[in-house]
Amino acid sequence: MRTMTTSPLELFVQAKNDIGKMVSEVEEYVVDCMSFLIELPKEKGIVTETQVKALNQYKIQIHGIREVLARDNMKVAFFGRTSNGKSTVINAMLHANILPSGIGHTTNCFCQVVGTDSEEAFLLTEESKEKHSVESVSQLAHALCHERLSEKALVEIHWPKKKCPLLRHEVVLVDSPGIDVSTNTDEWIDRHCLDADVFVLVNNSESILMVTEKNFFHKVSSKLSRPNIFILNNRWDAAALDPRSAEVHQQHMEHNRKFLVEELGICNREEADNRIFFVSAKEALYARLQEQGGLPPHTGAIELEGFANRYFEFQDFEKAFAECLSTSAVKTKFEQHVVRGKSIITDIASEMGKIQERAHHEKSKLMMQRQELVSKLDYVSHQLKLITSDEKDQICHTVEDVERKVSMALNEEIRRLHQLVEEFTADFLPNHIVITAYKRNLNAHLDKGLGSNMRARLSDAIASIVDSAKTTMTNRIKELLPEEKQHLVIARRQDHFEMFYRLNCDNLCEDFKEDIEFRFSLGLAALMHRFLGNKQASRLTIFGHSEPVPRPVLLTPGTPSNEFLPPSSDWAFAAKFLTAAVSGQGITGIVAFTTIVGLKLGWKILAAIGSVYGGIYLYERLTYTNKAKERRFKKQYVAHATKKLRLIVDLTSANCSHQVQQELSGKFARLAHLVDDHMDEMREGASQQEAQIKDLDKILESSRIHRNSANYWFNLFSIFERKYLQIDES
Template sequence: MRNLGNGHSIPPSPLKLFGQAKKRINDIFKEIGEYIYESDNFIQKTYKNAADLVTAEDAGIVKGFKEKVDGITEVLARDHMKVAFFGRTSNGKSTVINAMLRDKILPSGIGHTTNCFVQVEGTDSNEAVLLTDDSDKPKSINDIKQLAHALSNMKLNSNKCIRILWPKEKCRLLKEDVILVDSPGIDVSPDLDEWIDEHCLDADVFVLVANAESTLMQTEKNFFHKVSSKLSKPNIFVLQNRWDISAIEEDIEEVRKQHMERNVQFLGKELNVVKPEDAENRVFFVSAREALVSRLHEDKGTPTPVGALQEGFQVRLFEFANFELTFEECISKSAVKTKFELHTERGKNINSNLRTVMEDVHQRSIIRRDEQSLIFQQKSDELDYMEKQTKLLTAEIKEKIKDMVDDVERKVACALNEEIRRLAIIVDEFDRPFQPDPFMLNDYKKDLQEHCSKALSQNLQTHHSADLNKSVYAARKNIIACSVSDEFVQKLHCMAFPLVLPGIKIGPFLIFYKKY
């Protein structure tokens, strides 16, 4: 609970909603990113190995999703809530910011004080530094008085922006990713359009700091009319600052009523950024000076000096705290919507489109699987049929081979018998003289045996080889006609005939009968 300085307390900051939403959406996009990376790896590998399942267009689309998610994740890491403070010169914009930060960070004082834009954002470092557009080198925080103060000779141009990196541990607002932007008086520069384009288009909430000692000026109205023309229904709060003057003024309730009516008219009807009945909840009567003084002493644990706070300050401090609470609720909801809604829609579209691509690939895979299953079944049926036919053919071929072997044996036996009957003629053809000498007889027998064997072989080849070859070729042709491969036939040829007819070469066969 936070103390309001008057014994009251309020619930914890609603700014945590933004932090929770930011963490949640980052976690979601992390999951989306992991899913896309897995999908991209799958798509790229499938495209290389099976281009009929994944097209080049699919691969390009998924890779584009990966780049988009990387970009969104990077933007989400930088997303923050931005509040821009505007108003006329010396209305107390810097003092309001200092009071909200509970420290004298920004230079403030009477007259034209802030000469350029000053952006206060949190840093995890324990040391506060200052950065300018013209250099990345950090500067001392003390240089803010020379660079941003209108009375300094080193001041920057009004459209320039100084960034103050303030330790998050010193400020609750900065710890919750809030960025506060102080601005020069809108009545001292003609470059309002340039201001809006450079510093306002990404703001989630605008705070108009008005002077309660005067009425709402046309200069202030014109500026926010320009803002409203470039942004759709911007969130605007009006702070009627310096309301501590009410402690010494008479008829103060009538003045408050007059201010409220003009502000409600401006917000609800002229700008039409909020319903008229809700406009009163955007207007607050505060004293930023009293809030800053009270909080500085409260944080230091020292009593507030007598006279530093005007009579009735408790009400004004409570209203300042009420403004902060309402403002925090508004900026948190607004930032969640403006910062995350577009990313959420993009995430949904990416997820939906990725799902479409993966479903298309899945559908093509199913079709391919069904086609391959059908082909597999057909091949399996063909193989089963061929196995059965092969068994039948093998049995038939074995029978043919047996018949062929029997036929060849019969023919060879007949041929040999015929040649044996003609053996006398073959012996008569042996023209070597007979030698009865026992020493010459063995050589004579050997030469006679060789003569007979040679003559038998020549006669068998001459008279019977063609018939045997014709029988073998006829059988081979018959086997081929039965759809058996030539290689299979050769194997059968080599396996069967040489085993049946080994020995004497007759055409493609070797015939040998040991008894001869």
């Protein structure tokens, strides 16, 4: 006997493993793509909600494909009339007497034989997941049993794979009740046939195909595109004793070929010849049971003439069946998965391309915006430096102008100081307490008056200068700010600038010492001050002198003293004597002077002069009232204050210019701070844009990797098609 080499069914197992592993990895890839899309920023418009939902659907579909692949197997459905040997054929293929068989109507429901990794066989029903002993199949599925199931029910028989080579290759065999015992065949097809890869029509060789069998497969062909159908003419051992067996064989071939080619149109004549077999399932089962020691040798059932040929025919059927089943199962089970997988991968690659395109567009836009922002930042920074330099110079010029104006105005006010002092009115008494209060009030009046006069002279002019400078710098700074921030410049404008003049006359005139004692205007001291001047008169005083009066140098003995005397003149002598009298101390000099003048001019003239002189003295003495004292006080105060104020002209003008400098510098500093804030915002914006560009680079790189991965998986699916489905896309 012949034995089969490597089974072609291994192609399905290998293909299932390959596509299962591939789909599992593709699912991980889709999940990774899904995570990538979820992490993308929605506000940039790089990814849409539709894309996320679509990818989520792809993930669900790939997961569903993986679950279907885990359950996929090669399914073979056996159909035929009652007692044609369907169960016996399955038992012979499984090398075990598993399904109930015998004469008459035996199989009452659908029996599905699947492989299990368990060492013990068991049985499952649709109503319960409880495992039953495999021996109970003769009760549940046998038509003669009172506890049998309904004809549309399904019983799963899990048979250990190690006991049956066929079940190791993911093959599922389905036995059915006779199609001639029920009219509900449409439901059979819908429940048990739509996922079958191969149909085996088991016919009784003692008769030809009946209408019932043909109608059933016409229905199958109408619901499935080109189903794979094998026709087994079973019980061909009955022809061993018939001398016309060859003619019967030819008759069956013609009828079967016509049914497959012409009536169903599922194959051509050559293919049909390879799908029609004449076998004896009972002989094949007995032979295999005998090979395994399940039957004693020389059993009569396998000793009929032609047994070897029939057994070889059965093995040829198994080989053709395995090749067709494997090829068909790979195509029917995996082709749609591959097509769907390629479609999903193509869609994902397209979506990644869209994301890549949007990210690239967003990056280009951001780079342009950043370049514009950096250029604007450089421009604003450069302009701010220029404006700062210009405004510093302008502030310096303004400060110098203000200092000059203040100095001129203050000098003018100092020259008019006597008018301001004359405007002061208060009770004046030659009393220390009253004079002290008078000086304090006069100082306050002077402070107020000078400040008021200075403001009247300068406030409008200086305020105009300051406001003009502020307006200029504001307008220049405003141009550096965006429109939405320009209102801050207007909001920061201050009120009209007001100058403060701090003269502090109390401190300036603190050392003022008034002299309001009576002084005769024609007194000798007054006359000397008037004629000799203050400096010369200060040397010669009535009550003392700072320099010694020149005296004649003592002559040496024998030298005549008249050589050193001045020329003889009475007036010259009188002048000298007057000088000596004035320089002398006490009343003695005055008496001596009067005596000399009287001798020269005459006593009458002297008396007249003395009367006039005394009258003048008496008049001045009587008119020297508090008002006169006040006038002398104010005159002395004006002289003292003028002297002191002239000392602080430069200081005051510098102080005022410093106020202007502070005002303008502060204003410009506040305006420049707005520009600095704007520049900081631009720098922050540039930094954020740089970070966004880096993020977009990562998105571009990730989308490129995912797109390349999609191409990689697409190529793997294409390789699978060429390897297992014989599809060449070229």
